[in-house]
Structure formats: C-alpha cells, structure tokens
Amino acid sequence: MPHHFAEIAFxxxxxxxxxxxxxxxxxxxxxxxxxxVNQRLTPAEAGFIAARDSLYMATVGETGWPYIQHRGGPTGFVRVLDERTIGFADFRGNRQYVSVGNLTGDDRVSLFFMDYPNKTRLKLFGRATLVGLDDEATLSRLEMPDYRARVERGLLVTVEGFDWNCPQHITERHTLEDMRAMTAPLVARIAELEAALARHSDAGHSDGRAPADR
Known part of the structure; x- marks a missing residue:
C-alpha cells in the first residue's frame, strides 16, 4: 500500500x-x-511545519495508555532537517517526563500541527530519538539562541507517514501577535486622527477662539 499514512492508520x-x-x-x-506518497516531506509540509509555534505529540506507555503532550516554542522551533527528518529542542517544563519515559520503551509518536487561523492541520506518524546534551552537534541544529528557556534534550523524528486533514470543526483562533498585526493599521489610523484633532484644538486656542461646540 503506497500511501504511508494510510498504511499505518487503516x-x-x-x-x-x-x-x-x-x-x-x-x-x-x-x-x-x-x-x-506521504512519507517524504515536500516544500508544502516543510513550510507549514516551519511556521508553527506549537504541536501536540502522542506517545504510548508500557501500560498501553496513550499520552498527549503540548510542545511549544518560538515560531520555527520545529526544524525540518531533511525530507524524512524533523527535530526540536525539548525545553524544560513540569518535569513529569511522561513522554520521555514512554519514548524509552516505544519510539512511535503521532504529531498534530495546527494552524488555527487558517483552519488547517497536518498529522504525522514518526519514530522519535532522544538526543542527549552531550550531542552538541545535533543540538546546535535544534536550539533557539534567542529563546530564554532551558534545553534538556533534543528530539529527532523520522517521518513514517503524514496526511493533511479537512478544516471541518476547527475553530478559528488567533494569537495576540496575530491580533496586533491585524489591528496595527487601525491603531495607526486612530493615532493619526487623534494627532489631527490635537492640532486643530491647538490652532483654535492660539487665535483666541474657543473650540466650537460639537
């Protein structure tokens, strides 16, 4: 069966x-x-992954229970290293280490990359490898120097299959950064109008006339 995601999921x-x-x-x-198809990342998948600031990762523990964890960082913290490999720095969190523990016994992961503003998601199956702090060469490809968070390890994921999902039932959401960008023209226009009103008021006072009632 040539569709690698379907081969695993179906x-x-x-x-x-x-x-x-x-x-x-x-x-x-x-x-x-x-x-x-759907085993080697194309520029479409690589670009989508590079534009994300978070993902959801599922692992399976030795009791058979699945565990889903949110992983986040600056936009682009997940690096597409080649058409079969992605990786990211694992920043310190609450130190439960459930995902890390699960991966020591079963390297299979399922990743969800969400684009809420455009109601798009990418699902990916892979096999994860934990990268220790002693592997400086690999970690240097995953670190985000400007992000002030402690890196505890890296994760490399070999892609086994992926699939794009339909937009049904995805609620459109925007980050604070998105909202600032969308409202920037309005904020600039308000500032421009306020400055114009201030100039008009100052001009009215300078010629001895009281501002007109409105």
Whole structure:
C-alpha cells in the first residue's frame, strides 16, 4: 500500500468500520496511488511545519495508555532537517517526563500541527530519538539562541507517514501577535486622527477662539 499514512492508520479493524459506515471506497482509492506518497516531506509540509509555534505529540506507555503532550516554542522551533527528518529542542517544563519515559520503551509518536487561523492541520506518524546534551552537534541544529528557556534534550523524528486533514470543526483562533498585526493599521489610523484633532484644538486656542461646540 503506497500511501504511508494510510498504511499505518487503516488497520483491518479500521477498514471494517469504514466499510460499515460507507467511507471505505473513497479511502481505498487513496491507498491505490500508483507511487508511494506521504512519507517524504515536500516544500508544502516543510513550510507549514516551519511556521508553527506549537504541536501536540502522542506517545504510548508500557501500560498501553496513550499520552498527549503540548510542545511549544518560538515560531520555527520545529526544524525540518531533511525530507524524512524533523527535530526540536525539548525545553524544560513540569518535569513529569511522561513522554520521555514512554519514548524509552516505544519510539512511535503521532504529531498534530495546527494552524488555527487558517483552519488547517497536518498529522504525522514518526519514530522519535532522544538526543542527549552531550550531542552538541545535533543540538546546535535544534536550539533557539534567542529563546530564554532551558534545553534538556533534543528530539529527532523520522517521518513514517503524514496526511493533511479537512478544516471541518476547527475553530478559528488567533494569537495576540496575530491580533496586533491585524489591528496595527487601525491603531495607526486612530493615532493619526487623534494627532489631527490635537492640532486643530491647538490652532483654535492660539487665535483666541474657543473650540466650537460639537
């Protein structure tokens, strides 16, 4: 099956459910692509990942329970190192180390990259490798020198498959930085009008006339 994301996600049980609920035929067509797809990142995926400031990462513990963790940092903290490898610095958090512990026994991860303003998401399966502080060469490719956070390790993820998701039911959200950029022209215009009013008021006082009632 050449569609690498579908090969991992569409287990026999999942296919039976798709068949029962009427979606199997469309996904069967997706799986029958003439060449292997969705394992090597293209410029579209690389650009999307580089524009994110957070992700959600799922791991599986030895009890079989999945665990989802949010990882964040400055925009671009996830580095696309090549078409099969991404990585990021693991900044110190609450020090529970659930994800780190899970990865020592099972290297499989599932990543969600969300673009809330454009209601777009990228799903990615991969295998993660923990990078220790002694591997300075690798960490130097992942660190964010201007970000004041302690790096405890790095994570490299080898891409096994990815898929773009539909925008249904994604609530549009914007960061404070987004809102500042969108309102900047309005703020500038308000400042311009306030300055004009101040000049008009000063001119009225300078010629001895009281400002007109409004």
């Amino acid at each position: 287990t026999p049980t999942v296919k039976k459910v798709q068949e029962a609920l009427g979606s199997r035929s469309s996904y069967a067509r997706m799986e029958s692509a003439p060449a292997a």
